[in-house]
Amino acid sequence: MTTATAKPTHFRSEGDINTTPARTKWNESLQHAPTQALLKRDSEVFLHQAMSTPCLDSLEGADGIYLEDTHGKRYMDFHGNNVHQLGHGHPAVVNAITEQLANLPFSPRRFTNETAVSCAEKLTEICGGELNRVLFAPGGTSVVGMALKLARHITNNFKVVSLWDSFHGASLDAISVGGEACFREGMGPLMSGVERIPPAVSYRGALPSQDGSDVHYADYLEYVIEKEGGIGAFIAEAVRNTDVQVPSKAYWKRIREICDKHSVMLIIDDIPNGMGRSGEWFTHQAYDIEPDILCIGKGLGGGVVPIAAMVTKDKYNTAAQVSLGHYTHEKSPIGCAAALATIQTIENNQLLDKVRQDSLYVKAELERMKAQYPVIGDVRGIGLLWGVELVTNHVTKERAFDEAEAVLYQCLNDGLSFKVSQGNVIQLSPPLIISRQELTSALQIFESAIAKVCKDFNYV
Template sequence: MTQNIKPTHFRSEGDVNTTPARQAWNASMDDERTQALLKRDSEVFLHQAMSTPCLDTLEAAEGIYIQDAKGKKYMDFHGNNVHQLGYGHPHVIKRVQEQIAKLPFSPRRFTNETAIECAEKLTQICGGELNRVLFAPGGTSAVGMALKLARHITGNYKVVSLWDSFHGASLDAISVGGEACFRQGMGPLMAGVERIPPSVSYRGAFPVADGSDVHYADYLEYVIEKEGGVGAFIAEAVRNTDVQVPSKAYWKRIREICDKHNVMLIIDDIPNGMGRSGEWFTYQAYDIEPDMLCIGKGLGGGLVPIAAMVTKDKYNTAEQISMGHYTHEKSPIGCAAALATMEAIEQDGLLDKAKADSQFMREKLLEMKAKYPVIGDVRGIGMLWGIELVTDYESKARAYDEAEAVLYQCLNNGVSFKVSQGNVIQLSPPLIITREQLTEALAIFEEAIAKVCKDFNYI
């Protein structure tokens, strides 16, 4: 089993770029063309954590697969959460090609029918009172717009967020984000941010015997009352990275607290929106409605970068303030991709499919948990699942080396995914995956888990 390793902040996003296992993987890239491309990449791109060096080079992507320069295919169970429709969905490509031929760009201060139709469709699938839209080039920008609007509406600049949360990599986004690896060495950031512990079922800061989590919501009210001047609470309804799934009671209480104290509830559904939860948006699984919704990633169908901030008509009061002012504010191409994505999800019945596949994944993963002692916890919703690996059930010590071994064996066998917090295997397959493909991927994963249990002497 893993020796007692002191956790470090860089593990929070599963950074495995500097370990011996990663070096061994790099050495295994023996194809001359691959090595040449990796060398050119290293020489021209600015190096950064979690991106450098690259795992491999890609030359094709179709459906659930990405393909490297040697022709090897990986089932992509990560996809940076843009691949709800997989890659190269024909309906999205068709709509984007048609749009490029007709109107490729719309200068700011002009509008276009595609952008209007996209915004109208977006408010339709949101339902409720969420009926005002601003588009942005990426999710981080959508978060920034929501934070600005909350200040304008409430007159308060303070924000409460959750530890270990991720809301983007810009300075304002890392200011409200809860992962220390993104803030290290950055100096003073946006003032007025308070963080509270997230609702964590398996290893929470304040665990209780019955496993309930409403007391984590109550902590929000304590901070709001003690701090004063809080304008917004921002969180993912379900945390994507290490897959934390709060109860409905938790979110009901959060909504009540925000209403009571006139705090804007901002839901960041950038990674999980567009059907990953089995609902259009994850908050809909909790029967609540945010004051502002931030979406992105999968909105562009794995083809075009586009994001949006959606809010309520009663907050349409910022006519004299530039909330976004982005060059691609009403991008015809981005909106064509987003509109086609929503159409494809409906036409292909992917929301219901995600719910059915979710139950299948739950059953298979829980069977593995009962069988393999390295699996400490299984949790998920829709097509988003976290498998937490531990050295033993009692201490819940994180099994870092074991998780890394599982990752590289699965990569060798054609399944790519992300490791979060150093020990949580995150599986987020495309919603279009067939049951046969899903079964094959889970078999590859189980084979890797079984090998790790044997290699690390688990009984």
């Protein structure tokens, strides 16, 4: 069993697999002249960047849980850039947007509108607790920037603690607090005052414990706060999305206690996982805690309209003289119509209950595969967000890079699309609307690919 390590590991952190020989072979296999022509035009007109260029394929349709490429091949979409909680083109979302377009397509920033107000009110309702103040923005990265600004304003402290391997967006302020080195590569000086600590990782953590507890990772936050001083905020995902790290309730309870004790604002970035992926509206609700600031986006717009929101508490409504966001589409009627329709669809179809049931099924199936196939080192997840970590050796936990790529491209051949993170973690995040039959079919495709890889790479 061998696996390639051609690039430093940090280049693999967001699944940068689009420049490997396996990707080249995949692109060459697309024997369809219009597809190749469009890929060539794409390469010639867009600026090239990691994780985007060259493109995987070209699309001309997206409906429900499926993507359809330009030569008619359909893929079950288990990635969707985390916007596809309702799948693609959900009729309720499309209808709401169409109706809004006919009435009020745009609202200048200094005006309000019924749709935006209703959307903000509905968000505070599903957030519950003290989270009752909202600001909208065009995307998640912008919301993270707004949250960092508000935390500085409230605490008068500019320093921030975040987690290694975290992702909070790709702008300069977001990569400053983010924990993935590949995004900071070659960018020079960034926002000062950022301290990073290890995330609570159960399988290959930096600070393993004898009893399997992860609370000591939270205690490390307090150590840094006390040693560094001047910390205004701690920012983290409640559950890391890309390689699916799921801390314990004890960890998050301890984090909340530490932040309260030291007057540090807790910012939860739920941009990829919010809107039901955890089986709760927002992932922190599964941990019975409440952040000071909640950042949401991606799936909020129903997979159609880019919209994000920062939600905070009334007691932090003290920045009236500060332009926290000041975005042109601050109260977008179109975006808010899409968000309202998304929330209503999740409610009307009882998707949160469905996700919790689906979660039990997926967990059982993946755990069964783990027991059967030696390439699977770990299975972890929540709701309809699951990570399957592939390793060459269960003792050393060496990352199975080549094997993960082989699983990816075999699944693509068979009509299943997903993301690979850290180079060896298969991330499975289907639309919440997926039927049990479709879910079963997707897992069968995945298992078939795993079995083939075990045979091809001589796993016993």
